[in-house]
Amino acid sequence: MTTQEVHRAGFLTLAGRTNVGKSTLLNRLIGHKVAIVSPKPQTTRRRIVGIRTDPDAQLIVIDAPGFHQAQHLLNRRMLDTAHRCLAEGEVIALVVEAGRKLAPEDRDPLQRVLALKRPTVIVINKVDRVARQLLLPQIDELQRLAPNTEIVPLSALTGENVEAFLHVVKGLLPPGPPLMPADEYTDQTERMLAAEIIREKIFHAMRQEIPFSTAVEVEQFVEEEHLIRIEALIIVARESHKGMVIGAGGRQLKTIGTHARLELEELFERKVFLALRVKVEPGWHEDPRKLKELGL
Ligand SMILES: Nc1nc2c(ncn2[C@@H]2O[C@H](COP(=O)(O)OP(=O)(O)O)[C@@H](O)[C@H]2O)c(=O)[nH]1
Ligand SMILES: [Mg+2]
16 A cells, blocks of 8 residues: 555445355455355345455445345345345445346346445456356446446456456445454354354255255354364254255255364364254244344
8 A cells, every 4th residue: 555545444235136146256355255155046144244354445345135026024034134235335236147138137226226326336247157248248238227337247256357346346435444353354153154054055955945944043052172062953944844954864964964064164173063953943934033033
């Protein structure tokens, strides 16, 4: 940083449809896995904060649930969260997918973001998947809809052009001192991170509606001398789901547990003892009290 340059700090909200790669971009910007990621929509349920501290700027990045059609109370809560996160951003990055014509579901978030009249960047993510010549008409289309907005094509997965995006965002942040301690990179507790990682493994292992109607609650998180003892409850909405999550001979649950444990050990740099139980709570995703308990 030269003496002429001012330090900048502020909130950046990642907005867009579900599954466009917002959480992947968050993790890439922070350099840690802060948010879980899956090929299925609606993986992110809560507001997730990642903090990036550079010599010239501090970005507090807010990852939100994606915009989608709401059916259950859980989905409506997720949409409320998405809107609140949008209101918080001093800079908004609207994320869309490369190589796709703008669907009505894309236009709606775009119009919503533009209506805020806040400093905005449009991110075309997943450029690693498409040929350049497909990108140009998409950039043109977006530029017509948002003539004064910077458009940055990038790949959150490979990191391509993410530096350019950072440069644009930093230029839009307000001047000011850092808002958070330099060594913090998320607002989530270890318990929350553990619950999310277990939930991610369920998203990866299970099909159909099971991931969408499953929650994870960490009941015990005890740090002992050489290991962390974690007991967690997998909450499913139906008796039939319980059987599927456990699987024949307990194999499915074992796979979920093993994958989660290995990642938790890496994250906490400690041996982890992980015990998982499955419990049926019919209609939990429609129950305001249960949702509150789960922080949703
Ligand atoms: N090829 C490719 N896939 C990506 C990229 N970014 C995200 N993905 C994948 O897209 C899916 C959804 O990503 P996620 O971050 O969970 O999307 P979110 O719902 O917007 O948070 C996952 O399977 C990611 O691995 C990218 O830049 N390139
Ligand atoms: Mg997400």
